[in-house]
Amino acid sequence: MEKIVLASASPRRRELLERAGIGFAVIPSKGEEDIQGNSPEQVVEMLSRTKAFSVADELxxxxxxxxxxxxxxxxxxxxxxxxxxxxxxxxFETLKLLAGKAHQVYTGVTILVRNGEKWEPHSFSECTDVEFYPVSDNEILDYVKTGEPMDKAGSYGIQGRFGVYVKGIRGDYNNVVGLPLGRLFYEMKKLGIDMRGMEK
Incomplete structure (x- = not known):
């Protein structure tokens, strides 16, 4: 078992951590995605916290x-x-709504640090603005038929086929992929933790 555990089955998050040179184990969360909160930031932080604790309790x-x-x-x-x-x-309706406009992608992250018999939580969220070029109904239909949108928030993956319609991004691209890597490293440093320095 590695010292760092990623509580997610997302291959995109796994790839981002691997490219950063982090050694980690993957244990997918079994927590229910119960949306709570008054703002997207609150919602996504609560979801990340639920995922992290559902795995940490087992560990x-x-x-x-x-x-x-x-x-x-x-x-x-x-x-x-x-x-x-x-x-x-x-x-189709979601992508038609987003076509030619800007929207926001939020990723919430919860870091649980072991302290004896307890886990100390540290949560944050990152927001990135994404703007699409105008996209025709036929282009949207062709994309939907690939099946790619069906397991993705907002019905698209920026690293997939719909990425060709992105006009601009303001913020962290990795955040849209699924993990704000730079912010994660920054928050870890504030906690005095060097993830690359954690031995297996």
């Missing part, structure tokens, strides 16, 4: 695990949260 007997990272990403348009689409029609 309390494992003395090797010292750090748990939970993360969740949501898309918001005019402060309304756009979740994963229920079907192709909803995916």
């Amino acid at each position: 309390m007997e494992n003395r090797e695990a010292e750090l748990v990272i939970g993360a969740d990403t949501i898309v918001a348009f005019q402060n309304k949260i756009l979740g994963k689409p229920a079907d192709e029609q909803e995916a």
